[in-house]
Amino acid sequence: MSRDPAAFGAIRKAPNLTAGLIETLVAQIESGDLAPGQRLPTEQAIVSATGVSRTVVREALASLRARGMITTRQGLGAFVAETALPRSFSIEPDKLESIADVLQVLELRLSIEVEAAGLAAERRDPAGLERIEAAQAAFLAAISAPGADAETVGLGEDLAVHRAILAATGNAYFARVFDVFNVVIPRQRIPVAALSQTERERHLRRVGQEHEAILAAIRAGDATAARRAMRVHLTRARDRYAALRSEVKAG
Structure with missing residues (x-):
């Protein structure tokens, strides 16, 4: 599935950095703006859209991966999970x-x-x-x-x-x-x-x-x-x- 950078067009630099970016991505996934199976933009594209650092982007994606909301495929990048998993342990x-x-x-x-x-x-x-x-x-x-x-x-x-x-x-x-x-x-x-x-x-x-x-x-x-x-x-x-x-x- 092709990447759709436009889905990230509304993201702005989050005042709470990692927590803010996580909240933004979760909201887009839950609302369907980022659809199941959709490939996420690259880390650099998210950095450019949000203004946060690459480290913050990696931490946010790692958190979403731990929650089962996204998956990664070797050489292809990160994708929205096809099926929502039961809510797993997380620390906000x-x-x-x-x-x-x-x-x-x-x-x-x-x-x-x-x-x-x-x-x-x-x-x-x-x-x-x-x-x-x-x-x-x-x-x-x-x-x-x-x-x-x-x-x-x-x-x-x-x-x-x-x-x-x-x-x-x-x-x-x-x-x-x-x-x-x-x-x-x-x-x-x-x-x-x-x-x-x-x-x-x-x-x-x-x-x-x-x-x-x-x-x-x-x-x-x-x-x-x-x-x-x-x-x-x-x-x-x-x-x-x-x-x-x-x-x-x-x-």
Whole structure:
């Protein structure tokens, strides 16, 4: 079925970025403006229509895929699902009204990704390990690049590291759950740009070092160490989230 870019003509830049774009796409699918089986425009076409970043577009599409509202076909792109699936578990970013709400989501994420790291260490094959290493290299390059956007630097690459680890388990359901989580990853809800350059660089370096510890354990096939390193990483992420929010509010 041919792509119909005109279906996206009414979309404007959403004030809440990912959440706003998700709402717009859901409304168009539910209203029939985007019909079952219809191929969606490319990521770049959606970027041009909405004014949001490519990272935001990818996060929105991942969320719709996790809900069963769209499907992807290798080499062809994304399509509106032919048949609506029963409503699946989802997390609405705009429904998280307090720091406590986000911390509860982080606890859930921690319980899933810790076990996934251990399974990745036990099951990773050369291709899976290569994908994790490539994602980590891209993250380190992104946070070291001069002139990067302070608010989004390394965000997409950070998500890619975690998704590659979940994919290395060989269990596709881990990645599908992560697609639900990725719209509320703390980096997306912390005003990182409000931090000083020194604080921001220190924060990103710590994240990179924690990724390296997880990767080293997976590379060594040490499931216990991988679980431990992921637990340390996500626990610190949770603590950093609470601390950074407090610092920015006090500033």
